[in-house]
Amino acid sequence: MATLLEFRDVSKRYGNDTLALSHVSFSVNEGELVSIIGPSGAGKSTLLRCINRLIEATSGEVIFDKTNVQQLSKGKLRALRTKIGMIFQSYNLVDRLSVFENVLHGRLGYKPAFVGALGLYHESEKKQALEILKSLGLEDQVYKRCDQLSGGQKQRVGIARALVQEPRMLLADEPIASLDPSSSKTIMDHLRHISTSLGITVLVNLHQLDIALNYADRIIGVSQGKVVFDGLPSELTDETIRTIYGADSEELNLNIPESKEVARKI
């Protein structure tokens, strides 16, 4: 399989002494669903944002589809961002606008500034947005305002906004951290489907170990800004889990064999 994304020795420093990422190197193949796990503050969100340059890396190279992301000009960066969809823990929708308008925002990157600013969309784009909404089970919510939706529905709108971009890669930053278990399952099932059926590469930050084990093709463990594990879910041992979660793993230890068990059953 072709490599879509590659991190080469990437570091990110905030201020003078906070090192959020330190010499991170890994690669992601096309169509994979890769889960990044690690404790809070390990640098998972920073890592994800370095890919579409919502955060600028301090050193190193991020290669996406054979282009060096760091060296892109402003216009080229916009073009690159259309190819990378992103969903967030807090959904980040415009609450006062309708579901339909929010989903169409995914098309803005393809438009000249003022056409998009006026909210003019092509009929084919609207049709495409409607189809995606239908595939996510939101056909009854099209004209509803986003602040009237439940958390699970909002996250599906977020996914729709990302999919309407026709991305090659989907970044998910803790997509289920504020959702109940059943909505979480729906969202993860959708992400799995996006990766398997649509062939879109998915990179998802998670802090729920059992869910990562269940859904991911590959797991990358991050601790204190360093990649400490990169491999298949089945290769993840109790030992490595302890290195990833550090001293906090005492309580986790009780759950690890259990969650691995659960993962195997599913």
Added chain:
Amino acid sequence: MKMIRTAGPALTGRDPFTAKRIRIKLLTRSALVIRMTILMLALLTLLGFLTFNYQGVNFFKGVAATLSNFKVIFIQPAFAHVTFQGAIGELLITLSLGILTTLLGAVIALFLSLFAAKNLSNRMTSNIVKELVAIIRAVPTVLWVLIFAVSAGLGSVAAVIGMSFHSISYLTKAYSESFEEMDRGTIEALEGCGASWWQIVWQAVIPSSLTSMISWTFIRFEVNFGVAVAMGAAAGAGGIGYDMFMDSSYYYNLHEMGAIAYFILIVAMILEYGSVKIKDKIRA
């Protein structure tokens, strides 16, 4: 002076178990400053009353005369020099002055506030615009009208420019603060889609802050209506304020002043009612 004398022991003797007199509250530095300020204000007020120059005006007679004037104004209103239709016409002129200056202010402020909002602009531009606008706002509207009257001559032109000028600075502050309340994540999400700055502004920032922008604009309109009345008299801008000024200073017709005062009051109440209704509508 008693307060100051007790300050010493209260600051040092903090232990209520050993103090001779047990205090409920500790006299901290800020409490002391507040007490001193109130004391100074009381002294100044007293000094003011003692040194007034009454110039032979009997206080009680004066109050009685004022009250009887009020009686004429508010209980016996009548038109004399202006007709009812004429007053409505003049009122429309005043209203137009308010609407025009608010609109001009709102349109220009919309663009300025985009550069003033910290989350949409860079730190330097934001600070420069905010400082500039703060300086303009510090000078009262009436003074701006008089300043512009130097070049435009006393009249409606100076009133429109001066009032718009102050409205711009007021609304720039109000709008930019509404923009700054916008969730950072939403802007980040649209940046992540590849959206440009203008697209983010029109598709996310303005829709999210529209409600508060409209209510700020309405508040400014109410202010501008009041200023427009005053400008009719002070700057010769015409409208209902000018008629009122003529009644009070040349014709000494208190009956007509009363009629005009009621007119203005009714319009102000209608504006207030309308703005509340509109705010309810857009919030739902």
